[in-house]
Amino acid sequence: MEDCGSSDEDYYYSSDRDSLDGLENEDSDFQWAPSKGPTTKVITKESLLAAQREDLRRVMEMLSLREHHARTLLIHYRWDVEKLLAVLVEKGKTDLFSEAGVSVVESEGTETPMSSSSAAMCDICMEELPGDKMTKMDCGHAFCNDCWTEHFVVKINEGQSKRIRCMAHKCNAICDEAVVRNLVGKRHPDLAEKFDRFLLESYIEDNRMVKWCPSTPHCGNAIRVEDDEFCEVECSCGVQFCFSCLSEAHSPCSCMMWELWMKKCRDESETVNWITVHTKPCPKCHKPVEKNGGCNLVSCICGQAFCWLCGGATGRDHTWSRIAGHSCGRYIEDCEKKTERAKRDLYRYMHYHNRYKAHTDSFKLESKLKETILEKVSISEERESRLRDFSWVNNGLLRLFRSRRVLSYSYPFAFYMFGEELFKDEMTNEEREIKQHLFEDQQQQLEANVEKLSKFLEEPFDQYTDDKVMEIRMHVINLSVIIDNLCQKMYECIDNDLLGSLQLNTHNIAPYKSKGIEKASELAVCRSSKASTTTGNCLPSDCGTSGKRDRSFSFGSSDDSGCPSPKQPKKESYGGGFFDLNLPAEVLDRN
Template sequence: MDFDDDMYDSYSDQDEEFMDTDVSVDDNNCDDDDDGDDDDDVDDSIESSTINPHKKNYTILSEDDLRGRQEEDITEVSNVLSISRVSASILLLRYNWNVVEVHQAWFADEEKVRSMLGIMEKPVLQNDQNSEELTLCGICLENYPRNTMIDVGCGHPFCCSCWNGYIGTAIKDGPGCLMLRCPQHKCRVAVGQDMINMLASEEDKVKYSYYFLRSYVEVNKKIKWCPSPGCIYAVEFEIGSGINDICCKCTHSFCWNCIEDVHSPVDCGTVAKWVFKNSDESENVTWILANSKACPKCNRPIQKNDGCMHMTCREPCRYEFCWLCLGKWINYDHKCNSFDKEKQEGEEKVKNMAKSLLDRYTHYYERWAANEKSRVKAMGDLQKMQDVTIDKLRSIQCQLQSELKFIADAWVQIIECRRVLKWTYAYGYYLPEHEHAKKQLFEYLQGEAESGLERLHQCAEKEIEVHLNAEAPSEEFNEFRIKLAGLTTVTRNYFENLVQALENGLADVDSLPASE
């Protein structure tokens, strides 16, 4: 099957027409004022330059947003059930912040829920609570005036020092402190947030508050924390909406399903295999070639880590062979000290096969990594363009902010295309070798998209320098505008074709005529 330049070019005519379209510029307009907001222009450019744009199906939540939702849920449960906010918090923690489940369980059997969670209906009354009579602390076994000791309404008083140590130890142990009980043996009465605020150290209060906030996210199937290190935002996602790509306010983009970097149009399973393979091999390709041999049965590279020559391949192969001659291992009477030309040729053949497998992996990995590096560099270039380049161009070329939006469009498109192109190399690595038609179609579409991207990147990165170094407005800038905007559209179309083909599993090969 042959692929020529006429295939998959339904967009070519309109792209050429677009690139020939004149864009008028008022060279006499040197007013620096702009009708639009700078941030809005950048947001618009990002939205317009995304491959296969879709309706936003998620909401970014700050810590204040999450605490506000917690307070709303606590207030609702407290009002409906006529209980304290502390008791409402304990209920919500136990029922994973599901207000409906709390109501159902409570009205079905209030007494059972109170008993299970240690929520007392009324505190145990003690006549000596205001007395200065000495009372024994059940933890340190020291006597203290009763009016200086504290209990949670269950009638088991402990001194403030022991309470502080008990709560501090529980908080240091982790989120389990959210379901803390009275320290008295067999007492199930819950220790609420009011006790934490009254008795814990400031450091422990902060940790408890952190665990309390995270509990709201970690039990909610529709909310996840952004996986970027140090990010404080969470994401609420419309499950079942189809598109899993998330872009957090911290600028990190990730897949809702697997939490890896955004990888559409490649599926999560392929990404998982690729990431595992990279962590297992990418840093050791050279070492593997120099220090390993391929299993004679399955060709998997094997490292010798014991002293004897008896080798056993990993699961599921389990083939046993001699490290020196690669012959099948029968027993320890095995001898391979005589030179065997056929065996030597067989060993070389296996080595070459193993090297070929590693060379293939290296080919795809290098291109995957190079596009990721280029994407990161482009992100830095976009930031520089927004901070410095745009203002300089506005001054030199006498342009409005909105008239320079095409530059941001181009850079955002470059970043998105680098991301897609990066993952197409992982896709290509796992594309079965025997599916020649699909492989040929894939490489054709990938090559066309990559060529278009390189032209766009070259134009955005190099040709703009001429206009940044100009001393006055020039007509050539209008030509640059037409060229860059046209390349942006053409490149987007190439990548849309590539993405659509991969999402369809390269099914289009079934409708193409076979080569003669």
């Protein structure tokens, strides 16, 4: 459903039309599968209702249900329509309904209020009241309005809006939301509003495939994915994140690896380890003293000399075998081993961390560099030259950014993949070594090519002759293809030979996307003449702002084609848009 984006594509496409280049642009080199358009959707405050109604509508139509029953069912099945249908097929309608607490009454109008002529007794407060002061739920249980209201207020305040059960003993039925809204609204309008908001937000809170964007301050959006929750996505606010764990995008690290890595980086424990390995406190002034050289007699700046082995204060002279005024001779091998081990672990961590950090830093630097490169492009475009097409610069930059990410996150991945913390018993040492070499070979190849690409993009091509620019252009295009392939291969290796070969693989990684992290498209809420056909109760939160909010919604792809979304972001100027990393990759890559 990229309907609404099509104008943008035309827009970018046209910028390329007057290319005087005889050479094919990299589009032909990149063998990317034809795009289906993003399957991830941004759900805004405005489109939340429509998103929810899409699912409600399906269930209502399939089971000929009223809206509030459909909602109760969907809340029970956590908005998983497929699961709901599976239960229907497996257990039948009656079980499906009773498990979710839905009691469908065949005859209409059995609920609210009962005829005023007949008086009845409320079993809760034991008062005899006229029928119009009583309310009967779908399940058949009737109580007085005061008792119901009190019950609802308590439940809403307890945060249980989404499943308020009937008051009758052992009755499993979920109360009709219209009754709740009506009774609570009479005395506590604010609470009724809260109730509606909870119902509406259930679509996000209870839905495995929908999550709030983790931006701070919060952009107000939620993201809905299809099929695969192990993916990375970009919200319309520009924040990119791992859909599964909501932290920054970290593929090819698994969520667990990333969490461990972040913790490790945060922990001062490594530094603490370093200090314990390399220093000992002076027995006199307690400052940490570093040992330099092999001699076990160390001295502090305070003048105190002490024995490195036991930490005890000593005299200042020593012989080969003993230190003056001191005879410990203590040498605990075990202790030494522990020290060695801590040292080795620390060096290992430092090895991976240094490389991880180097690429993260390069990424930051190169992101800043895009301004400078933009300048070079505009200078080049103004020159008297037969070269007009500089889209290769942009494509090269995007490739550089994407591969930098992969590279930097590949280090924490390797740290855990080949370390002992997670997969100690999964591989023999021999296997581990072979696999590590395989992976490191790929990593190094990728690294070398990424650095080359970076170097070419930094060249002052705006001062070069056409021939030289063409040469750089060819290098950039070729390297981009090579790098894309190498990234692809690295992920294949991870999938097939590394994580894929584990007995018990609980590590899912977001797949490699040649075009970068997918930008979620806005869920189409089209303004059309078609009125809402919902038969159920209109949520007050919807009615209250009906002037602003769209009441109609689309259910299929046929409905929203060519319909301009009112929330379509404004077109940016050519320069700004050209280098905007947050643009959908397919728009940019068409240049």
